[in-house]
Amino acid sequence: MSETVIETRNLSKEYRDFWGKRKVLALDDLNLDVYRGEVFGYLGPNGSGKTTSVKLLLGLLFPTSGWAKVLGEPPGSVSANQRIGFLPEESYLYRFLNAEETLDFYGRLFKIPTRERRKRIDRLIELVGLEHARKRQLKEYSKGMARRIGLAQALINDPEVIFLDEPTTGLDPIGTREIKDLIVSLKEEGKTVFMCSHLLADVEDVCDRIAMLFLGRLEVIGNVSDLLTEKGVVSFRAENVKPETADRIQQALEADGSYMGTEKVSRSLEDLFMKVVREKSGAAADPEATAKAAEAALVAKTAGDDESVRSQEQESQG
Amino acid sequence: MQKPPSADEALLSRLLERVSHASACILAVASITFKDGLRKKALFTITLFAVLVIVSGFLPWVRADFRIQQLTRVSLGGMAFFAMVVAIFLAAPNIPDDISRKTIFTVMTKPARRWHMLAGKVLGLGYILAIMLVMMGTLTYAHIRYLDYRMGLDEGELPRLQGHKRTYAAEVEHEGRSLQLSEPIIESGRALASGFERITYHFRGLDRRQFRGETAFCQVVLFNHAFSYVDDVGTALFLARNPSTGAVVTEIFGAETLQPRFIAFPKAMIDANGDVSITLITRHDMGSYSAMASSAAVLSQPSLYVINFVKGLALLFMQGMVLVFIATAASTFLTSTVSVITALFVYFTGSLTGIIRDQALALGTEESIFTMAEHTHGTPEMATGVTRSMQMGVDYLLRYFYLGISIAFPNLPAFSPTDRMATSEYISLGALWGGLSYGLVYAAIAFGVAWAVFQRKEVA
The missing domain is CATH 3.40.50.300 (P-loop containing nucleotide triphosphate hydrolases)
Structure with a gap:
């Protein structure tokens, strides 16, 4: 380091x-x-x-x-x-x-x-x-x-x-x-x-x-990259896709062995920012609830993530 | 191989580095403060001052001889006033403005220490005051020179624009005063007589080394008790005698009440011991019953008026700087408006400290009780017993309160050269250094306060 x-x-x-x-x-x-x-x-x-x-x-x-x-x-x-x-x-x-x-x-x-x-x-x-x-x-x-x-x-x-x-x-x-x-x-x-x-x-x-x-x-x-990545969510993007094609893709996905280009979907930093602020604002009246909400938000956000994202332990005293 | 520096050398180089860094920061802040002052049109006061000097030229001509005295008073008074206004009104908002405009953020996050900033600000205002006083002084001096040229000089006024060193004799003796009157004439039931008054002063132990030229001067002031409202005292005889050789020189001069006259006499009249006798014989006109009063001082070689003038300017500058320091100190913990008020309060109280001290010293004495009782109750007998003790007690408290005030506030008249300049009094080097050191002490105290407060000040 x-x-x-x-x-x-x-x-x-x-x-x-x-x-x-x-x-x-x-x-x-x-x-x-x-x-x-x-x-x-x-x-x-x-x-x-x-x-x-x-x-x-x-x-x-x-x-x-x-x-x-x-x-x-x-x-x-x-x-x-x-x-x-x-x-x-x-x-x-x-x-x-x-x-x-x-x-x-x-x-x-x-x-x-x-x-x-x-x-x-x-x-x-x-x-x-x-x-x-x-x-x-x-x-x-x-x-x-x-x-x-x-x-x-x-x-x-x-x-x-x-x-x-x-x-x-x-x-x-x-x-x-x-x-x-x-x-x-x-x-x-x-x-x-x-x-x-x-x-x-x-x-x-x-x-x-x-x-x-x-x-x-x-x-x-x-x-930043860790905080903004939604784990376990993958999005597909294609243009001019006919419904039957989509079905075939679906089937193809289900079939094993075929390769598809995939992209991780990130939410924007703004989303994350607003989420944290909203959660905190809602719970601000009760320090204990604030701490719990923060913890819950962080757990939800960082579930399955690596250790580089760590939640800050929120003590209600002080 | 190069020898590593010793501990002393390392310390010295660190010290030098600190000094050079401090001066770089102080000068940088000073230049900004100076530019800010220019931007605020502080030097516009010079134009106002010029108008003042020109207007003073239209004041009624009291008497030709008073002309220079009058101009000196108006000009130096004006300079002191403008220096005070500029010092207070630029210094007081200096730091509060930097904080409210938040320009202080970008300066304080640079490697300038906080005292560098304070010192730089004070120095920058010093530049402005210096330029202002030099320009105003030049204007005044030029005007005085012009008046002097236009009015012409007579011999008796020779030192008028030259200043002079006062060398009081170690010992001055009167040799009696004698009044020789003519036979009185009875007129309208009043006795009238004319005659002569003679008074001799023995000056002893004059320092001949100070009399560098061949000429010495005697400053003579005459005062007619009977006709104090009449300016013209009349003619008088001046007589200087060498006590060792008996050699004598005389001169007849015209004198006016309370106006110093300067009479030149050969240095040879002062003997090897530094003794000289000066006799003044004044003529009493018919009806002048009361005696004349006179005083005499022997003066050494005249020095240039301009030197006296520059010394006066230096004192004015120091007065301005003391106010800059005080206003800056106040502004470290007060708002700019309250700092202005505080500095003005110090200025006005400081102008009175001499009087306050004199009053304080008279308090708590028998004399003051007597006077007070007389004033308040009509008779001194009333001030007895309990009343008297109470008065004494209160007076003692007041005495130390006023003394405290007179010490806490700078005695600003000590810096003021106006009276001395107007009466052509020589500002000795001792008086100059005394004034400057006195100012430095106050400036240092004010800076110490400013530093102590500003060092721990949070800038939010």
């Missing part, structure tokens, strides 16, 4: 009010391992604790209990930040700077020498396709362009681990395709990508593994 680059143990985060009273438990006992070189999808409906987890991993928030490590270092430490890149949910950049100035500013924070910085700026602007707008202030950028420059700043230090929060939001289909291709090429370069997204099709396309969060708890984690 390759090296763990992101590791959390019993990571929890409570938000408290001014008087120290608990407002919400945003993240509950998160145990996560992300390995070097994989593209990891982090999913969950709004308010599930995704952003809280990412902020904890980036050192923007401090955990109430438990711990996290990024590249073996505490989150937010200089040594960890040297080797990571982060594209926030929206491109929160200085709008009065142009693309070059933006990248130059972030490059300076890494103390990249001027000459090298210029080279990287040119390369990244080209990579994200903003050559035509490199001297324009970001306030004049469209949402898609802002995403692109945001992505470029996340890559200015040639990071080992890249956190992408909704990387394709606001992009047109071509832009989305380009970003997805870029993520794949980053993976090919051996980089680890930790990606939060609501766009499930994107996650399905590029992620090796995914984790799903609901109400601050990790519900599902596993390989």
Whole structure:
């Protein structure tokens, strides 16, 4: 197994009010391992604790209990930040700077020498396709362009681990395709990508593994291909099929020894996502029922599957 | 084979690396803060200031001699005001804006430490204040020079635009004061007389090394008790005598009430021991019963006015920076609006700390009880027994409360060069470093608070 680059143990985060009273438990006992070189999808409906987890991993928030490590270092430490890149949910950049100035500013924070910085700026602007707008202030950028420059700043230090929060939001289909291709090429370069997204099709396309969060708890984690395969179901596909032909196929199937091309039928990631959320929402009022429903859903989903898909034991306490 | 670095060398190189990384981050954040300030049109205040200076040119001409003093007051006051406004209104929303716009996310996930960010922001605002004050200062200086040129100078005003080093003698003695009046004339039932008043000051132990040129100056201030509302005191005689050789120089000058006059005399009048006697003989017009009062100070070689002016600007800059630090510290845990209010509160309270301290020191003394009783009850006798003890107790509490306030808040007038500049008082290096160090202490405390809060601040 390759090296763990992101590791959390019993990571929890409570938000408290001014008087120290608990407002919400945003993240509950998160145990996560992300390995070097994989593209990891982090999913969950709004308010599930995704952003809280990412902020904890980036050192923007401090955990109430438990711990996290990024590249073996505490989150937010200089040594960890040297080797990571982060594209926030929206491109929160200085709008009065142009693309070059933006990248130059972030490059300076890494103390990249001027000459090298210029080279990287040119390369990244080209990579994200903003050559035509490199001297324009970001306030004049469209949402898609802002995403692109945001992505470029996340890559200015040639990071080992890249956190992408909704990387394709606001992009047109071509832009989305380009970003997805870029993520794949980053993976090919051996980089680890930790990606939060609501766009499930994107996650399905590029992620090796995914984790799903609901109400601050990790519900599902596993390989995308394993999670999405319906075991024991095979579909046939043919065109212009006459009924008698279908019968013959039926008979032929029953007869033994003949070969047919078959295809495993996958449900979409969206189906899986909705199923988990619906089940959880229905049972959310009763923590015990939530746990049971989750377990049942997972058992149903993963029946006969391999060990790479494991259900998260849901404890009702905490 | 290359020798591996020793532990000390490794430590040193790590330290150097840290310093260079810190400076790279601080400078990067400072440049962004500076650009943000430019974007917010902070330097537009220079235009407003220019209008202020031009408008001040239309103020009534009190007297030709007051002209420069008046312009200095208006300009330096304006500079201090604009520096305060820019310092507070740019510093207070700086961090809260970064948090609300969430630009802080992309900076804090880079290898900049949190204090780098704070220091960079303060430095960036320092650039803006520096540019602002330099441009305003240049404008003011040019205007003063122009006025000076247009008005012309007479000999007695020589050091007016030159500043000067005050070298108080180690010891000053009066040699009696004598009043020689003419025979009184009875007019309308009043006795009128004219005459002369003579007063001699012995300056001892002047440091001759400070008198580099061949000329020394005496700053003379005259005041006529009888006609304090009359500016023109009249003519007076200045006499400098070398106590060892008896050599004497004299000069007749026209004087005005409370206006310092600068009279040049040869350095040779100061003897080897650094002693010199200055005698002032003032003429009393008919009807001036009351004596004149005078003071004299011996000044060494004049220094350039521009140097004094630059020192004044440095003090103004430090005043602005103290406010930047305070507003930044407040903004680490308050909203930008409340930070602005807090910094303004510090500014106004800080402007009063001198008075507060004086008042506090007078509290709890017999004198204050007496005064208070007199004010509140009409007679001091009332302040006896229990009332008196209670008053004493309350006064002691108040004394330490006010003293605490006067220590906690920066004494902003300590930075203000306005009065000193307007009266051509030389800002000594000691006063400059004193002011700057005092400012640095407050800046360091404010930065410490900001750092301690910001270090543990969650950015959600």
